[in-house]
Each structure stands twice: as C-alpha cells, then as structure tokens.
Amino acid sequence: MPEQPQTGRGASGPGHAKGDVGRRVAARRQQLGLSREDLALRAGSAPGYIEYLEEKTATPGMGFLLRLADALETTVTMLTGGSADLPPGIGRAGDHPELVELGRDQCWALLGTHGVGRIAVTTAKGPAILPVNYLVTQGEIAFRTSSDALPAGAAGAEIAFEVDHIDDAFSQGWSVLAVGRARTVTEPEGVAKLDRQAYSAPWAGGDRDLWIVVAPDRVTGRRILVRGAPGQLGGR
Structure with missing residues (x-):
C-alpha cells in the first residue's frame, strides 16, 4: 500500500x-x-x-x-x-550553474525591508565580520547595537554590509554587498522613527539602543542560477 x-x-x-x-x-x-x-x-x-x-x-x-x-x-x-x-552550501553544485551579476534595483529588492546581514568592521584586534538585524529605509541600511559592542565601531567609517541566501536543496542562491559610510543617529526624532520601523528587537538581546545607518555608495550583487531547477530564485 x-x-x-x-x-x-x-x-x-x-x-x-x-x-x-x-x-x-x-x-x-x-x-x-x-x-x-x-x-x-x-x-x-x-x-x-x-x-x-x-x-x-x-x-x-x-x-x-x-x-x-x-x-x-x-x-x-x-x-x-x-x-x-x-554551514550552508555543503551539498554538491547544481547541474550547469550560471553566475549572474545583479542590477542595483535587483539588489535593493533582495535586501527587502529587513532581515539579518553582516557588517565588516576594523577593530583593535583586526577585521571582524558581525551579524546584525537590519532594516532598509529611504535607500539606507540601519541596525541597532550598543555603544560598547563591536558593531559600534562602524560609526564614522566606510564599511561593507553583506546579506545572502543559500538554497542547499537546489544548489543556488544570491548575495548582495553594500559599501558606504556609516553614521550614528542620535536626534530623538530620527531615533523614534527608526524604532517605529524596526521589525524586531535585536536577536542578540540586551540593551541595544544605538542606531547606526549606512548610506551605500556602491551596491552590487550576484546570483547562482541552476536553469530549470524547481524553486528557482526568481531568474534574471
């Protein structure tokens, strides 16, 4: 049966x-x-x-x-x-994969309105890559941290922000990289606006009320396509 x-x-x-x-x-x-x-x-x-x-x-x-x-x-x-x-990506490569460069509008669409991404910062002990909850607002990327946490070191510097998605089942995925200068937001009106837009409190918990905003000068992205695969992530 x-x-x-x-x-x-x-x-x-x-x-x-x-x-x-x-x-x-x-x-x-x-x-x-x-x-x-x-x-x-x-x-x-x-x-x-x-x-x-x-x-x-x-x-x-x-x-x-x-x-x-x-x-x-x-x-x-x-x-x-x-x-x-x-770690994601432990499977084998798909059948005849294709690496495709993404346009700026496609990159922003994939960034969406919020998610978890990674920032690359320089610390006293060298470079570090750190995950952060983020939101997208008016062409900028914002995240919350605490003044004594490593992500706070991004303020005043040019940093890289990266977000990606890997689909192990179909051996495909995409990544978006945004590079630009970061600044803190301290004025009450700006802080209140970001607080209202935040989808979630930071997953790391704790007192994280310092907003940092990245204004990207460069946004690029790439996608791995496996033609004809079910669940294909949007095509070109």
Whole structure:
C-alpha cells in the first residue's frame, strides 16, 4: 500500500518547516534524473503520493523515509534536514550553474525591508565580520547595537554590509554587498522613527539602543542560477 501522509511532527522532527522534506526529495530526484514514476517504483509507493509529498505538506513515517532515502541513494538525515546546523552550501553544485551579476534595483529588492546581514568592521584586534538585524529605509541600511559592542565601531567609517541566501536543496542562491559610510543617529526624532520601523528587537538581546545607518555608495550583487531547477530564485 502506498504510504499515507501523517499529521504532527512525525519523522521530520521539530524545527523543520512543513514541505522541507518534499523540497529535498524533489531536488534529489531531479539530480538523479528520475521521474516521479521512477521514484515511486523504487520506493514501493504510488506516483500520486510522490507528487503529494513534493508539493504539499506531507510528513511520511520513518519506514517510508528509509525506503525513500534508499531509492534516492541518500540518507534520512539529509532528507529531513538533520544537517541544518552545519554551514550552508555543503551539498554538491547544481547541474550547469550560471553566475549572474545583479542590477542595483535587483539588489535593493533582495535586501527587502529587513532581515539579518553582516557588517565588516576594523577593530583593535583586526577585521571582524558581525551579524546584525537590519532594516532598509529611504535607500539606507540601519541596525541597532550598543555603544560598547563591536558593531559600534562602524560609526564614522566606510564599511561593507553583506546579506545572502543559500538554497542547499537546489544548489543556488544570491548575495548582495553594500559599501558606504556609516553614521550614528542620535536626534530623538530620527531615533523614534527608526524604532517605529524596526521589525524586531535585536536577536542578540540586551540593551541595544544605538542606531547606526549606512548610506551605500556602491551596491552590487550576484546570483547562482541552476536553469530549470524547481524553486528557482526568481531568474534574471
């Protein structure tokens, strides 16, 4: 009998968004050049369930996951995201990847309105790269820190800010680099405006009420494309 979807956390474990298993199954199946019918035959399932698994929010049981992993010549750990705490990009390169330069408007679109990025600063002990929660406002990038934290050293200097996204399932992703001078925002009206726009308090916690704004002189970006891959990140 073909495996039926289960509800709850099931074999995928806590912390993994629904649909992650299906994304990994689809990516691995296509890497092997298998159709859904081929995979169903290998795994002793029905093609309709493979389609359901890849496109919906099914959570298969461990028995079926073991058969599926064997059919896909991989492991249950990889199918269920057990390597999620490892650095991104541990998989193999996609089929005929293409590196594409992004235009300025595309870069700003990918930056979005907020997220987590990295700033590169010079410290007394040498260069450092630090993650920060950021927001985008009127063509500038702002983040909060504390006056005694390393990111505060960005104020008054030209710094680099970087944000990226890696999709391990499809071996593709993008990165955006913004370079410009950073300044502190201390006037009450400006601070209040940024406080209102902030999507979240800094993830690092603590008293971080010093706003630093970067006005980029240069914004560039690159994207790795795998033509024809499902879930392709927007194309050109």
